[in-house]
Amino acid sequence: MxxxxxxxxxxxxxxxxxxxxxxxxxxxxxxxxxxxxxxxxxxxxAVKPQAGMRADLYLMHRQTEALWRTQPFPRARLMQALGVEGVDRVVPLYVGNAAWKNPVTSLKRTLLVFGAAPESGLLDYEGLDDAGREAIRRADVVLFDERSKPEFGPIPALLAEGPLFVELANRRVEVAGLFRIGATFGSEGNALTSETNFLRLFPNRTFGHVDVGAIFLLPGVDAAAVKARIAPLLAEDVMLMTRQELVDFELRYWAEAAPxxxxxxxxxxxxxxxxxxxxxxxxxxxxxxxxxxxxxxxxxxxxxxxxxxxxxxxxxxxxxxxxxxxxxxxxxxxxxxxxxxxxxxxxxxxxxxxxxxxxxxxxxxxxxxxxxxxxxxxxxxxx
Amino acid sequence: MSRAIDAEGLTHRFGDGETAKPVLLDLTLSVEAGEIVLLTGPSGSGKTTLLTLVGGLRAVQDGRCTVLGTELAGATEAERVALRRRIGFIFQHHNLLGFLSARQNVAMALEVDPSLSEQERLDRADLALDAVGLSDKREAYPSTLSGGQRQRVAIARALVHEPGIVLADEPTAALDGRTGGEAMRLLRRLAKDRGRTILLVTHDPRILDIADRVVAMEDGRIVETARA
Known part of the structure; x- marks a missing residue:
């Protein structure tokens, strides 16, 4: 002392x-x-998008490094899983980068677009409600992540004034509602729509090739056990992960692959x-x-x-x-x-x-x- | 009377091998307890080296040197540190710690003793400052004190832990004649009151009167001893 x-x-x-x-x-x-x-x-x-996904097992192409740069794989791989004991249903998820034109400044900026059947219950982000899910069933309607960077425009304020149309991937789309993920290091903003609308926005993508295959299991079934049953059926070009493994995979990309x-x-x-x-x-x-x-x-x-x-x-x-x-x-x-x-x-x-x-x-x-x-x-x- | 310092055949060299230069040559000196001895001589005569050896600040090379019952020839660093705690040092410059008040500086001589409480340390420091006539400067920092006052704080610090010996090196060098003389007469009075031994190196002929004995050194040897 x-x-x-x-x-x-x-x-x-x-x-x-x-x-x-x-x-x-x-x-x-x-x-x-x-x-x-x-x-x-x-x-x-980096794992905010994954945190809002509700399925139990996920399929991705082996060449996929992270969610923002996916390699699509044949939808048939996902369907193979359907016959396995313990599997309830499968949901394809499409992910792609598209240019969003700021409705005020007309400047374009890239955001990440998610496309999944609205009734599937796969995507469960904060602020995503039934009205929003209902709205994206209509053609050329999207939902916007209000926590995206402000460079995409004052979307919530414009939306409050009345119907809002913006240019996304050189297509005129209506913004019908909001949800919240937030900017990640992989994307500055996010938008969400149905798989049909997604394929309209990305004409060079096909229904038959998906980015993430989500597998829902029956209640009370052990995910690891089902994973072990599905894995031998799959071709070498895809990888099968539990939810935690999907999160860890994304984290590892940012920790190692990206410097x-x-x-x-x-x-x-x-x-x-x-x-x-x-x-x-x-x-x-x-x-x-x-x-x-x-x-x-x-x-x-x-x-x-x-x-x-x-x-x-x-x-x-x-x-x-x-x-x-x-x-x-x-x-x-x-x-x-x-x-x-x-x-x-x-x-x-x-x-x-x-x-x-x-x-x-x-x-x-x-x-x-x-x-x-x-x-x-x-x-x-x-x- | 027992001996406070007993040195015999003390030889000390600086440097190694061929270039080694002896500063002390077969020196023998003893100082009785309670005696005040002044060491004089030209610079380079080895006075200061003798003081550092007696004070346990340097390891003894050749010869024997017993100080306060501790044999310093072959003593370990820890033994020398323990001896230094029983010695009061007064330096050419006051060497007070600039960031401590006068009272804290004096108390520093007591902080090496874990058996004392903080209150005892401060009380003893205050008494020591009273004895050197600085009761009103307890809270003053060295930078606000005059040269004479600083040296008196240094004297209080050298005496507060009731050392067996006080070793002083040119304590008046930084002071004018009158102030230096006053400080040294104060030192003599305080030492004589409590029977303390003093070995003091000086060039200053004006303070020779405080000594019981004056020892003159030249070329590493004692050349003359005069009883005061």
Whole structure:
């Protein structure tokens, strides 16, 4: 406790330097929090479309890497599953990228279009109601994801004024309602319609080739058991997944195939290194500037270990005192990011603890490096 | 009377091999408990090296040196650290910790002793500051004190933990003659009241009067001893 108090008295004596050190820790905190926040948001949002799918098993082409870049497979593969014991029904899902023309600015932007039979109950997104499902049965009617990026136009506001027609995939379609998924890293916006309408929007796609095959099982049937029964029947060109496996598959794509997970990981490391360098510089120069005082303490009978605890104490004070404002600033930026770029960032306990541990470790390492400078404090030089 | 310092055949060299330069040569010196000894001599005569050896700040190379009953020849770093806690040091410059108040600086000499409570430490620091006439400067930081006041805080710090020996190196070098003389007479009075031993290195002829004995050194040897 006494070394800690000595460290605090030393830090407190020069408020300007203390502030510089704290802003270094704060900056590192902020950088790490933002990187982790974006990384989490990436992974959360990447599987939002899957999270709203209600089937038990899913078929996809082996060449499909992620939902936004699917490779269609023959619908017949899906029908093969129908005969298997435990299977209730199958639903084909079509997915494609199409240009949406902003009705206000006339600028085109690509969004992801989902096509599935409205009565199938496969897609169950927030805000998707029976009126919407009924509406997309009509020709050239779509529903729009109101959490899409604002570049697609103020669709909810326009919709409130009356019937709204927009240009989607060079086709005039009516927007009859809204639902909510949100922008993902794979798509900036989403639209939803029936399979018939989907094929109208994508004339080069055929009814016979689907992107995702959804398999509903009878109530109380074990999905893994049915999967094991279906798998041997299928050709090599498709893969069969449970819902969790579908989610994990999408996550793995973003974590590995796309370098995004790596990039954010790098960001965290850079934040730590920058923070480490700043804290080390402050601690090191504090020792260098007070080398005579440290040597005096050694002459007075203070051991190396005691003085090392003083330096470590200083680094721990910096860690804690820099983390608190760092957390608050990150919280503010998280709210800003959620509101301004529509990527929901969540500052949960798990992340808070993780970042605290990282920053704490960073300060301890800086402290341990700076302690080596204590050897230069030679009490024999004091005379 | 027991001996506070007993050095015999002390030889010390700086550097290695051929270039090694001896600064102490077969030096023998003993100081009785309660005695005030001044060490004088030209620079380079080895006074300061002798002080660092006696203070346990340097490892003894050749010879024997017993300080407060601890044999320093072959002593470990931990033994030397333990001895240093029983010694009061006064440096050429005050060497106070700039970020601590006068009272906290004095209390630092007591913080190495875990058996004391915070209140005891502060009370003893206050008494030590009273004794050097700085009762009204307890909360002052070194930067706001005059040179003489700083050296008096340093004296309080060197005495507060009731050391067996006080070692001082040119304690008046940074002070003007009158202030230096006053500080040293204060040191002598406080030491004599409690029977403390002092070994003090100085060039300053004006403070020779505080000594019980003046020892002159030259080329690493003691050349003359004068009883005051």
């Amino acid at each position: 006494l070394p800690m108090r000595l460290a605090w008295r030393q830090l407190r004596h020069e408020p300007a330097r203390l502030l510089a050190a704290l802003s270094g820790v704060l900056f590192a905190c902020l950088l790490i929090f933002m990187q982790l926040g974006f990384m989490d948001a990436l992974f959360d949002s 995004i997970g790596f990039i954010f990981g790098m960001g965290v490391v850079i934040g730590l290194v920058v923070g480490c360098v700043i804290v080390y510089q402050i601690l090191f120069s504090d020792i260098a500037r007070h080398i005579g005082e440290y040597a005096t303490l050694k002459a007075m009978g203070y051991s190396n270990g005691y003085l090392a605890r003083v330096v470590l104490g200083a680094s721990l004070i910096l860690a804690v005192a820099g983390y608190v404002p760092g957390w608050l600033a990150s919280k503010a930026l998280y709210i800003l990011a959620t509101e301004k770029i529509f990527i929901p960032l969540t500052l949960d306990l798990e992340k808070s603890i993780l970042v605290f541990c990282l920053v704490f470790g960073m300060c301890v390492i800086s402290g341990l490096l700076a302690i080596r400078k204590l050897r230069d404090a030679n009490p024999a030089d004091m005379f």
